[in-house]
Each structure stands twice: as structure tokens, then as C-alpha cells.
Amino acid sequence: GEDVEQSLFLSVREGDSSVINCTYTDSSSTYLYWYKQEPGAGLQLLTYIFSNMDMKQDQRLTVLLNKKDKHLSLRIADTQTGDSAIYFCAEMGSSNTGKLIFGQGTTLQVKP
Amino acid sequence: DAMVIQNPRYQVTQFGKPVTLSCSQTLNHNVMYWYQQKSSQAPKLLFHYYDKDFNNEADTPDNFQSRRPNTSFCFLDIRSPGLGDAAMYLCATSAVWETQYFGPGTRLLVL
Numbered sequence: 001g002e003d004v005e006q007s008l009f010l011s012v013r014e015g016d017s018s019v020i021n022c023t024y025t026d027s028s029s030t031y032l033y034w035y036k037q038e039p040g041a042g043l044q045l046l047t048y049i050f051s052n053m054d055m056k057q058d059q060r061l062t063v064l065l066n067k068k069d070k071h072l073s074l075r076i077a078d079t080q081t082g083d084s085a086i087y088f089c090a091e092m093g094s095s096n097t098g099k100l101i102f103g104q105g106t107t108l109q110v111k112p
Numbered sequence: 113d114a115m116v117i118q119n120p121r122y123q124v125t126q127f128g129k130p131v132t133l134s135c136s137q138t139l140n141h142n143v144m145y146w147y148q149q150k151s152s153q154a155p156k157l158l159f160h161y162y163d164k165d166f167n168n169e170a171d172t173p174d175n176f177q178s179r180r181p182n183t184s185f186c187f188l189d190i191r192s193p194g195l196g197d198a199a200m201y202l203c204a205t206s207a208v209w210e211t212q213y214f215g216p217g218t219r220l221l222v223l
Contacts, residue, residue: 033211042118042202043155043214088154097167098143098209102154 002026002093006103013111018079020106022072022089029091032065033100034074037086046074046087076108084110115139116215118203124221125193133188133218135203144186145212146178147202155202161186162208190220198222 003025012018024032030051035043049056049063049072056063062075076083089103117136125131135144143162147155159168161180175197177189190197200219204212 031211035214040217040219042116042216043204045211045213048211092209098145098160098206098212099157100212104154105152 002091002101004089004091004101004103006087006089006106008104009107009109011109011111012079014079014081016079018074018076018083018108018110020074020076020087020089020108022074022103024070024072024089024091024101026091026093026101027067027070029093031092032063032072033088033090033092034061034063035088035090037088037105039085043088079108079110081110081112084108116203116205116213118201118215118218120218121216122219122221124223125190126223127195128192131190131193131220133190133201133203133220135186135188135215136184137203137205138184139205139207139213140183141205141213142183142208143206144180145204145206146176146186146188147204148197149200149202149217151199158188193220193222195222 006022033048034046036046037043060077064073086105086107088105090100119134145160146158149155158172175191180186200217202217203215206212
């Protein structure tokens with residue numbers, strides 16, 4: 001079945017780059033998403049990538065997609081303390097229901 | 113400017129007392145979703161509406177119901193809340209099978 005996996009925790013120093021990784025199993029995924037969740041808040045859409053793309057850049061965010069290995073990564077350049085949050089990777093599968101399959105979330109801790 | 117609005121942000125109810133959570137949207141999206149999120153876990157889809165067409169996930173308990181009286185509003189009804197239903201409830205909307213936009217969530221506490 002469909003599954004999405006992420007490492008649970010990442011700690012970086014302010015100003016460094018952060019790389020959050022995600023693997024998925026559904027090779028027919030159409031879109032892959034990154035959402036950010038701050039404590040007590042909803043999910044904020046950060047960025048997404050269509051499955052026929054390899055890379056997408058949006059200001060400090062770079063998404064890389066390796067379809068062969070079913071691997072997605074989110075790079076945050078010049079990480080700030082305000083980037084501390086949980087980051088969820090999600091795929092939209094091929095079932096045409098719009099259902100998102102989420103990873104378990106990566107907690108990013110940014111140390112001053 | 114808010115696009116997906118959830119009220120209230122915090123809700124306290126008593127064990128077994130029915131409770132209703134509200135979601136509204138200004139995006140005119142066809143699809144509205146309800147998720148349950150427990151601490152340190154990924155959101156879990158409960159059900160969604162595609163226009164007036166209700167779609168329940170297979171493992172959603174009967175205790176959870178939903179209503180969508182019009183395009184803008186969708187309600188989550190919990191008929192007899194148990195302690196295990198304490199969670200964050202997230203509403204999301206999308207155009208048909210496109211990117212989902214989430215509201216700020218309602219945190220439910222069951223006493």
C-alpha cells in the first residue's frame with residue numbers, strides 16, 4: 001500500500017542549511033507536498049512539486065525529487081529560529097480522490 | 113484575508129456530551145476535508161465532501177458525523193465524545209483533487 005516515511009528529528013544551528021528527507025512508495029504519485037506545522041497551529045503549505053519535475057526552488061526553499069529512488073527532500077537555506085516546526089511530507093496518490101498520504105513528520109529544532 | 117476558518121480554536125466538552133466543530137472557507141472550493149491529529153502524529157483523514165457528496169474513510173468511527181449545508185460551511189459532529197477523541201481537528205479545502213489548504217485547527221479537550 002501507500003506509505004510515506006520521514007526521519008523524526010533534525011537539529012541545526014541558526015544560519016546553517018537544513019535538509020529534511022522523505023521516501024514514498026507510490027510510484028504513480030502526481031504531486032508531492034511539504035507542509036509546516038508550528039505548535040498548536042494548522043498545516044501551512046510550504047511548497048509542492050509535480051511528479052514530472054526534478055527540482056523546484058522558492059526563495060530559501062529547494063525541493064529535490066528523485067523518482068527512481070522515490071525520494072523527496074526539502075532544503076532550507078540560512079535556517080532561522082522561526083523555521084523551528086514540524087515538517088510533513090505528503091503525496092497525492094493515483095486514486096483520484098485527492099487523498100493525501102502523510103509522513104509522520106520531522107521536528108526541526110534550530111539552535112541560536 | 114483568512115481562507116479556511118475554524119471555530120472555535122479551543123473546545124472543551126464533557127465525556128459523552130455532543131459537540132460540533134465548524135469550518136468555513138472563502139476559496140469556493142468544491143472539496144472539504146476533516147482530519148484528526150493526535151499529538152506527535154500525522155493528520156488522519158476522517159471524511160471529505162465533494163460538493164454535497166459525502167465520502168467516509170473506512171476506519172472512521174460512527175461517532176463522527178459531518179454536515180455540509182452549503183459550499184462555504186462544513187461541520188464535524190462528535191455524538192458521544194470519549195477521552196480518546198481529544199485531539200486537534202483540522203479542516204482543509206481544495207479545488208477538485210488539487211492542493212489542500214488547511215485551517216488553523218480546533219483543539220478538543222474531553223473532560
